[in-house]
Amino acid sequence: MAGSALRRLMAEYKQLTLNPPEGIIAGPKNEENFFEWEALIIGPEGTCFEGGVFPAKLTFPPDYPLSPPKMQFTCDMFHPNIYSDGRVCISILHAPGDDPMGYESSAERWSPVQSVEKILLSVVSMLAEPNDESGANVDAAKMWRENREEFSRIAENLVRKTLGIPQLLG
Amino acid sequence: MRFLGISFVSFLLTALVVANAYYQKKQFYPSVVYITKSNPSMAVIYIQAFIGVWIMGKLMRKIFFGQLRSTEFEHLMERSWYAITETCLAFTVFRDDFTPKFVALFTLLLFLKSFHWLAEDRVDYMERSPVISWLFHIRVLSLLLLLGALDMHFIAHAYQSTVTKGASVQLVFGFEYAVLITVVINIGIKYALHSVDLNSETPWDNKAVFLLYTELVMGLIKVILYVAFVAIMVRIYTLPLFAFRPMYYTIRNFKKAFSDVILSRRAIHNMNTLYPDATPEELAAADNVCIICREEMVTASKKLPCNHIFHTSCLRSWFQRQQTCPTCRLNILRTPAPPTNNNIPGAQVPPQNAAQNQFLNMFAAAGRPNPFHLFNQPPAAGVNAAPRQPPNAAGAQPQAPEQPQPAGTAQPGQGPNNHVPPNFMPPFGFPTFPFPMPFMAPPPMPPANLTTLSEEELRNLEGNERQHIEARIQCLRNIQTLLDASVQMMQQYSVAASIATASTNRPPQSEANLANNSTTSPNSANPRPSTSATETTANSQNDMNGAGVSNSEDEAAKVATSSKSSLMVAEERDSGETGVPSTSNGNSTLSPEEVIRRRRLQRFLQQEQEQH
Numbered sequence: 067m068a069g070s071a072l073r074r075l076m077a078e079y080k081q082l083t084l085n086p087p088e089g090i091i092a093g094p095k096n097e098e099n100f101f102e103w104e105a106l107i108i109g110p111e112g113t114c115f116e117g118g119v120f121p122a123k124l125t126f127p128p129d130y131p132l133s134p135p136k137m138q139f140t141c142d143m144f145h146p147n148i149y150s151d152g153r154v155c156i157s158i159l160h161a162p163g164d165d166p167m168g169y170e171s172s173a174e175r176w177s178p179v180q181s182v183e184k185i186l187l188s189v190v191s192m193l194a195e196p197n198d199e200s201g202a203n204v205d206a207a208k209m210w211r212e213n214r215e216e217f218s219r220i221a222e223n224l225v226r227k228t229l230g231i232p233q234l235l236g
Numbered sequence: 237m238r239f240l241g242i243s244f245v246s247f248l249l250t251a252l253v254v255a256n257a258y259y260q261k262k263q264f265y266p267s268v269v270y271i272t273k274s275n276p277s278m279a280v281i282y283i284q285a286f287i288g289v290w291i292m293g294k295l296m297r298k299i300f301f302g303q304l305r306s307t308e309f310e311h312l313m314e315r316s317w318y319a320i321t322e323t324c325l326a327f328t329v330f331r332d333d334f335t336p337k338f339v340a341l342f343t344l345l346l347f348l349k350s351f352h353w354l355a356e357d358r359v360d361y362m363e364r365s366p367v368i369s370w371l372f373h374i375r376v377l378s379l380l381l382l383l384g385a386l387d388m389h390f391i392a393h394a395y396q397s398t399v400t401k402g403a404s405v406q407l408v409f410g411f412e413y414a415v416l417i418t419v420v421i422n423i424g425i426k427y428a429l430h431s432v433d434l435n436s437e438t439p440w441d442n443k444a445v446f447l448l449y450t451e452l453v454m455g456l457i458k459v460i461l462y463v464a465f466v467a468i469m470v471r472i473y474t475l476p477l478f479a480f481r482p483m484y485y486t487i488r489n490f491k492k493a494f495s496d497v498i499l500s501r502r503a504i505h506n507m508n509t510l511y512p513d514a515t516p517e518e519l520a521a522a523d524n525v526c527i528i529c530r531e532e533m534v535t536a537s538k539k540l541p542c543n544h545i546f547h548t549s550c551l552r553s554w555f556q557r558q559q560t561c562p563t564c565r566l567n568i569l570r571t572p573a574p575p576t577n578n579n580i581p582g583a584q585v586p587p588q589n590a591a592q593n594q595f596l597n598m599f600a601a602a603g604r605p606n607p608f609h610l611f612n613q614p615p616a617a618g619v620n621a622a623p624r625q626p627p628n629a630a631g632a633q634p635q636a637p638e639q640p641q642p643a644g645t646a647q648p649g650q651g652p653n654n655h656v657p658p659n660f661m662p663p664f665g666f667p668t669f670p671f672p673m674p675f676m677a678p679p680p681m682p683p684a685n686l687t688t689l690s691e692e693e694l695r696n697l698e699g700n701e702r703q704h705i706e707a708r709i710q711c712l713r714n715i716q717t718l719l720d721a722s723v724q725m726m727q728q729y730s731v732a733a734s735i736a737t738a739s740t741n742r743p744p745q746s747e748a749n750l751a752n753n754s755t756t757s758p759n760s761a762n763p764r765p766s767t768s769a770t771e772t773t774a775n776s777q778n779d780m781n782g783a784g785v786s787n788s789e790d791e792a793a794k795v796a797t798s799s800k801s802s803l804m805v806a807e808e809r810d811s812g813e814t815g816v817p818s819t820s821n822g823n824s825t826l827s828p829e830e831v832i833r834r835r836r837l838q839r840f841l842q843q844e845q846e847q848h
């Protein structure tokens with residue numbers, strides 16, 4: 067019998083394949099290693115990330131689901147809650163007590179009740195509504211607060227980049 | 237490709253050097269002497285040797301590992317870097333015997349070390365992949381045997397050398413290979429455990445525990461090795477700086493393994509004593525998928541105070557990290573197990589009796605006179621069928637009550653009837669009992685809802701109430717000196733009880749308790765607590781127990797917390813009754829926000845499809 071972490075990841079993969087949530091595709095990079103996933107997230111409608119297809123990778127710890135996975139966008143991102151190297155900083159990816167930002171309430175922290183699907187849905191909602199208290203990308207947070215137009219323009223270019231469309235100038 | 241180029245150039249240079257020497261000297265020995273005397277030639281030879289080692293490494297990697305995965309490669313690079321710096325540090329200690337042979341030995345050590353690291357990563361990978369081939373097993377086994385044999389050989393060599401020639405750099409090698417052999421043994425044990433797990437038909441729940449103990453024992457051996465090595469080095473040479481970083485990590489890992497074992501033991505203990513096994517009915521009633529592993533629960537499941545059910549093994553590994561309910565985040569250390577007196581055999585002892593037992597135990601343990609000696613114990617009421625506290629007014633020495641206890645009350649909070657765990661401490665900050673406190677249990681209060689009781693039950697209750705009052709009047713005569721203290725207690729209790737009554741509103745349960753009460757005799761002078769007050773007591777009780785706090789500082793805060801947690805319990809139950817059962821597909825556990833979000837996404841996709 068495979069280990070419990072592996073069995074749970076296989077179960078989640080099966081679930082995501084049978085019942086894919088809209089706007090999200092996720093699965094192991096290769097089915098020999100279930101602890102490295104890649105995901106594609108479609109920018110939510112009505113936001114400045116609308117229409118983009120953003121690739122990300124998820125790395126699961128050996129003791130998943132007791133500890134949360136790590137998520138990192140593998141494309142360029144400009145967002146208050148995403149570090150410049152693509153790492154995603156949202157509360158669902160942190161266990162209670164492990165608090166890089168100090169603002170998150172423990173209610174939405176990682177616990178085994180969460181799942182890949184919920185993480186990805188949270189990321190979609192994070193794209194729609196950045197949390198500008200988080201300092202993962204201070205420049206982006208500042209721009210989001212003070213110069214929404216410029217932020218949208220940068221986001222639009224990121225969307226175009228993921229789709230392979232020429233960039234807007236400006 | 238680049239590597240191929242470099243090795244080709246190096247090979248060419250070596251060939252040139254050798255050919256040149258042979259051309260000049262015409263004979264074998266003179267040519268060798270010529271090469272060793274010429275610095276540029278030697279440089280070429282060294283580079284060639286290094287590249288030879290490199291090729292050898294690549295070959296071995298191909299044989300034993302095939303393609304390295306990217307994480308394995310990253311680990312290897314990171315660790316090599318540290319190992320190389322440490323080797324350079326070691327050179328400074330042994331600069332006197334710095335010879336080519338010495339460098340070669342260190343290179344070999346590094347070379348073998350890297351294979352140990354790779355083997356470690358590879359065996360860990362067994363838990364991550366659903367496809368473990370025969371080739372994998374053969375590779376790992378042969379590699380482990382080879383590494384183990386080499387380590388043993390070098391240890392023996394180092395030992396021989398140290399014994400015959402005295403302390404030298406061989407001491408370092410002996411020690412390094414000794415550490416490596418512990419690594420090999422550790423990997424071997426892990427491999428065996430993983431293999432057994434892979435080949436078993438059912439999940440092997442205790443593997444985690446075995447792994448923990450392996451980690452602990454191997455950690456201990458390594459720590460001893462390092463300490464011994466540093467001690468010897470300090471005596472013979474100087475402080476071995478190069479061993480400090482690995483020693484620090486070894487000690488840290490050992491500490492972690494140690495605390496893991498302790499946490500695991502505590503989790504197992506809590507699991508066995510605090511939480512009841514989920515009954516088949518409960519499993520059938522709930523959606524019986526364990527939220528931790530997403531697998532069905534058939535047996536071996538535990539129910540938390542918040543009524544959430546999980547696999548025992550899943551819960552155990554979770555409790556090693558956090559003492560909360562994975563589903564609702566209820567802090568389980570601050571909440572008592574739910575009283576379910578009506579459905580389990582062995583629950584016949586009314587809480588009252590159990591509670592009193594605990595008091596007596598406590599006084600006995602404290603070596604104090606039994607406070608109940610002061611009271612005349614009223615005769616048993618006719619309706620009482622439950623075992624009762626035998627009157628022990630005659631005994632001068634306080635005795636633990638001899639009342640037959642069901643197994644459930646013997647352990648802290650074990651079983652269903654765990655209102656009061658044994659090492660009872662009064663919830664209201666009387667740490668040392670300046671004098672005997674008779675009013676350990678709160679005064680009686682009218683039952684929360686009489687409407688739910690049947691005619692007969694009411695009548696029973698009425699009869700009992702009358703007896704209670706009689707008993708109390710009698711007691712009060714005996715204990716006038718203690719009245720002040722009890723009044724104070726009662727005030728505190730009423731505060732707690734009002735908080736608790738406000739928050740606890742559990743009809744079925746109060747009914748159960750009342751039913752229980754109605755079959756109980758008025759027991760000595762011990763006034764009967766109301767349902768909610770009992771719970772409060774139990775709550776604060778478990779608070780202390782769980783948190784390991786013997787006596788408390790801020791009782792009010794605790795009462796507040798515990799009543800808060802009972803509030804959470806109540807909420808949880810409500811939601812459990814009214815709907816939103818969590819199902820395996822996770823859809824129905826979505827918050828409304830997420831549902832909306834999903835609809836938005838769906839719309840978005842539809843629009844996109846229309847556009848195309």
Ligand SMILES: [Zn+2]
Binds near residue numbers: 528530546547
């Ligand atoms: Zn489970």
Ligand SMILES: [Zn+2]
Binds near residue numbers: 544563
């Ligand atoms: Zn719960």
